Every structure is written in structure tokens, then in C-alpha cells.
Amino acid sequence: MIVRIYPSEISGTIKAPQSKSLAIRLIFLSLFTRIHLHNLVLSEDVIDAINSVRALGVEVKNNSEFIPPEKLEIKKKFIKLKGSGTTLRMLIPIVAAIGGEVTIDAEESLRRRPLKRIVEALSNYGISFSSSSLPLTISGKLSSYNIKISGDESSQYISGLIYALHILNGGSIEILPPISSKSYILLTVDLFNRFGSNVKFYGNKIHINPNNLVEFQGEVAGDYGLASFYALSALVSGGRTTIVNLWEPKEYFGDHNIVKIFREMGATSEYSDGKWYVEAKDKYSPIKVNIDDAPDLAMTIAGLAAIAEGTSEITGIERLRIKESDRIESIRKVLGLYSVGSEVKSNSILIFGINKRMLSSPVTDCLNDHRVAMMSSALALVNGGVITSAECVSKSNPNYWQDLLSLNAKISIE
Ligand SMILES: O=C(O)C1=C[C@@H](OP(=O)(O)O)[C@@H](O)[C@H](O)C1
Ligand SMILES: C=C(OP(=O)(O)O)C(=O)O
Structure with missing residues (x-):
């Protein structure tokens, strides 16, 4: 696909x-x-x-x-x-x-x-x-x-x-x-x-x-990690969205912390009564965050860091190498395709954010990793892009592309 x-x-x-x-x-x-x-x-x-x-x-x-x-x-x-x-x-x-x-x-x-x-x-x-x-x-x-x-x-x-x-x-x-x-x-x-x-x-x-x-x-409750790509899509595209059916964020660091992380980066990002509301801002701040307790957040955070004003650092990343793809390499690859620089240190990745007008419009192969397709599709909303082997999202969220369509993303599926 x-x-x-x-x-x-x-x-x-x-x-x-x-x-x-x-x-x-x-x-x-x-x-x-x-x-x-x-x-x-x-x-x-x-x-x-x-x-x-x-x-x-x-x-x-x-x-x-x-x-x-x-x-x-x-x-x-x-x-x-x-x-x-x-x-x-x-x-x-x-x-x-x-x-x-x-x-x-x-x-x-x-x-x-x-x-x-x-x-x-x-x-x-x-x-x-x-x-x-x-x-x-x-x-x-x-x-x-x-x-x-x-x-x-x-x-x-x-x-x-x-x-x-x-x-x-x-x-x-x-x-x-x-x-x-x-x-x-x-x-x-x-x-x-x-x-x-x-x-x-x-x-x-x-x-x-x-x-x-x-x-x-x-019914199975909603998932912050998977929902975070809809939020990311709204934030990079200059839009807004309300994501419903989410549980009250817990006190420990987990996927729900993405609500706070996006807020710390300057977005409007609020949880109330089962709903997560995000709204884009003109500028985002870089962030330093350790994701070892909730590693699936790495790709979403990297997506917003790509257009933040300055250098972000995601630490605690060692185990990303043993996910569906080597996600340290995958993050670097996706960022590189969009002309965003990054550097890997022993247990962290630095992401050098750029003005979103400078993002390229590349072709990304999903690398057998659903989250690669999701991260790349959010960045593609700015200046365009193509995702190949896009059916890979079915590992976790077979409705992903239909959901993006219903959020007014202009996409064609072949
Ligand atoms: O227990 C779970 O549902 C999961 C645990 C995490 O894996 P690790 O414990 O291997 O980091 C996470 O990355 C995975 O997507 C889902
Ligand atoms: C790592 C993931 O899942 P699993 O380890 O269950 O394959 C994931 O969904 O990003």
C-alpha cells in the first residue's frame, strides 16, 4: 500500500x-x-x-x-x-x-x-x-x-x-x-x-x-502512545484535535506523559474528563526527556523535536534498538529524509530542530515498523510526502489512515 x-x-x-x-x-x-x-x-x-x-x-x-x-x-x-x-x-x-x-x-x-x-x-x-x-x-x-x-x-x-x-x-x-x-x-x-x-x-x-x-x-480503553501520532499530526500541521476515550493520566511516568511533554514543548495540550485537546502553536521549544519508562514515545517526541527551535535530547534510548526496527536508526533515517539533523550519543539522541517550512517531502518506507510510518506521515502533512508499505500500521492500529482522513488530512491510498 x-x-x-x-x-x-x-x-x-x-x-x-x-x-x-x-x-x-x-x-x-x-x-x-x-x-x-x-x-x-x-x-x-x-x-x-x-x-x-x-x-x-x-x-x-x-x-x-x-x-x-x-x-x-x-x-x-x-x-x-x-x-x-x-x-x-x-x-x-x-x-x-x-x-x-x-x-x-x-x-x-x-x-x-x-x-x-x-x-x-x-x-x-x-x-x-x-x-x-x-x-x-x-x-x-x-x-x-x-x-x-x-x-x-x-x-x-x-x-x-x-x-x-x-x-x-x-x-x-x-x-x-x-x-x-x-x-x-x-x-x-x-x-x-x-x-x-x-x-x-x-x-x-x-x-x-x-x-x-x-x-x-x-471495550478496550484508548492508547496514549497510538493517539499521540494524531496529536503530533495536529501540532506539526498547524491544526487542533480532541482525542476522546482516554483514561486519566497516572502519577507515574508512562505513555500518558506525552500530554505534559507536548505542553512543555509549547503546544496547547490538556487532558480533561477522558479527552485530550491539542492545538498547534507557531513555535515549539526543544526538550530533554528520558523515555526508558515509556519507550514507545520516542518517535512521537522526535517528530515534534524536528520542528522545535533548538536542540532536543531524548535519553534512555538504548533499548529502542530491539523494537520492530532499530528505532535509533529509524528515527535518524526519518529525520534525515525530512532534512532534519540528528546525532546519536551513547544512550541519547540529539535532534536539531528546523523551521518547518524547510522540511522536505520525501518517500519513506515503513521499515517494517508501524511507528515509523506514523511519525513520517505526521511530518509529511507540512510539505507533503509518500509512505510505502503503509499497511505496516496494522500491527497496532489498522484504522490509522482512515482516522487521518477523518481528521481532514489530504491523503490518497493506493
Ligand atoms: O507490555 C507492553 O504492552 C509493552 C511494553 C514495552 O516493551 P518493552 O518492555 O520491551 O520495552 C513497549 O515498548 C511495547 O510496545 C508494549
Ligand atoms: C515495541 C512495540 O511492540 P511489541 O514489543 O509488542 O512488538 C511497539 O508497539 O512499538
């Missing part, structure tokens, strides 16, 4: 894209309780999660009702995923807790992503792995309820271990610091507690004392 973008000003109200992080977590909760998701958006990552729970015996009706099995067991010996890191990295400890043998594989971009820390951790507790990246076969059954794991690679393992220890009726996790992407661990802890469990996260320890989980019926 090729999307051509013409100079346009974003305006209007839009519903925030459903959070795939929440959707995947809710789908995995159907290992324990009935989950009925209304109007579930079938992004590729969500489909990966659905296929995973099916392989573990969950009954799935109309891709919306998820009914737990009488007894959790591995029903399929081979699980093929597409590209969801969250699904894969949560599935591995879950499979280890159920016990048995399963082979997992996925498409190329997920095959390239590391699994080192979970392989290393679970190998200490009775689990064998045929390899430390996909495709791999896992066999055995988790032999301890107190798990130690390094927190420096991905939080997704720790979210998965919280599920695993619910399967085993309780236990603890010790995270060897640093604790990366902490906001996503908090999301998992919060969700289990809201469903009636008892999960405590103090310092670097998580204690799990499971209770029966309540059932759920409803």
Missing part, C-alpha cells in the same frame, strides 16, 4: 485507538476468567494474542468472547505469531507455568528480537529452550515460585511472569535492576488488582497472592 500525503491541517475529534497493550493483557486474562471485548479492533498484535490463548485451550467466539478452559494445557504444539513482542514475551513464561512442550515461531522482525533474559532466567528453574531466539521449542515445567530475572531487556517478560505465577497460585519475582519500561509492569499489576487479585510491587520485588478474578465485559 502506498499513501500519498499532501499539505493539510488536522482538525476535528477522534476516538483514541484501542490500546493493544491492554487488549493483549485482557485476552491473556481469559486463561483465568471470562472476557467479552466489545468492538475489538483486530490489529495484528491482537490476533497474535488471540491465537496464543486458543493454543492454550481458551474458547474464542467471534473474536470477542473468550472463555477459559476447565484446565489449562497446551493444545497446540506449534504457535506461529506475526510480530507482537508483547504476546511472545508474555507467552513464554505462561507456557512454562502450564508445562509441556511447544514450538513458537514468528515473522522475520520478531525472529530478530532478543529473548535472552527470559531464556536465561527460566533455564534456572527447570525449563529447556532449543535456542535463545525464534524459532524455539520450550519444554519443561516451572519448578520454582520465586523467580529472579534481569530487568534490563524488556518489561514484557515480567508482565508474563505475573500471569505465570497466577497459574501457579502465587509466588514472587525479583527484578535485577535496572527496571526498564516500568510503566508497563505497573499496567499489568494494576490490571490484576482491578480484577480482584493481590499483586504488590515494592522496589524491585513483586509478590503475587492470587484471588479469583472477576469477569469482564466492555
